[in-house]
Amino acid sequence: MDLLPVFDILLKSYGQRYWWPAETAFEMMVGAILTQNTAWTNVEKAIAGFGDRLYPEYVAEADSAELAEIIRSTGYFNQKVIKLKALTAWFAGYDYDVEQARQVDGETLRRELLSVRGVGPETADSILLYALDKPFFIIDTYTRRILYRLGYDIPKSYDELRLMIESRIPQDIYLYQEFHALIVEHAKRHCKKKPVCSECPLEKRCRKRIE
C-alpha cells in the first residue's frame, strides 16, 4: 500500500485544501457532529443559523427546542442536539479552552471523545486531527471507497484500516489533514457512489471497479 504517490497526485490536481473550514475550534467540533451522515451544504446553513451564538456557553445553556430549530437543516436534529450538548459538556472539562485540551496526549483524548454520547471513531478522529492537532487518520466512507477502487485490500474494522494507513505514511499533522481533505474533494468530484471517471487524476492507478 503505497499511499504517498496518491497524495501527490491529488495535491497536484486539486491544490491545497486548508481544511477544516471553521473559524474556531469549537465551531469545528460542532461541524463534526452536524455533518454526520449529512451533506456539508446542509451543515453550512446550520452554522450560519447560529449567527453570533456559536460558542460553548450558548450551546450548553440553550433550550433544546431552540437548538433543534437552528440545526434542523442537518437532519437527525433531535439526536444531534443531545450530541452537541454532550460534546460541549466534555469541552467544559477543559474550561472551553482548546489549548488546555491540546496539552493532553492524543490517546487519552481519543478515549474521552469516544465515551461522549454521539461521538464515534470518525467524529473523534476528525476533532482530534482538525481541532486538537493530534495525528489520527480519519476513515470515512470516501476513504474506504477510494482505496477499495484503487485496489487496496481494506480491513473491515475502522481501527485496523486507520492503523494500517498510519503505519504507512509519515506521522505528520499537515499530511493527515491535507490528505483527508483531498480524499473528500476527490470523492465529491470523481469518486462518487456512481463514479465519474472522465478526467479522473487517479484513473491510471484505478481498477475501475464499480461497487
Added chain:
DNA sequence: GTCCAGCACG
C-alpha cells in the same frame, strides 16, 4: 422516489 461526511441501541 432515491441517495447521502454516522452513531446508538436491541
Added chain:
DNA sequence: CGTGCGGGAC
C-alpha cells in the same frame, strides 16, 4: 448485525 433518526439535492 438490523434499524431508527431526517433533512435537502437531484
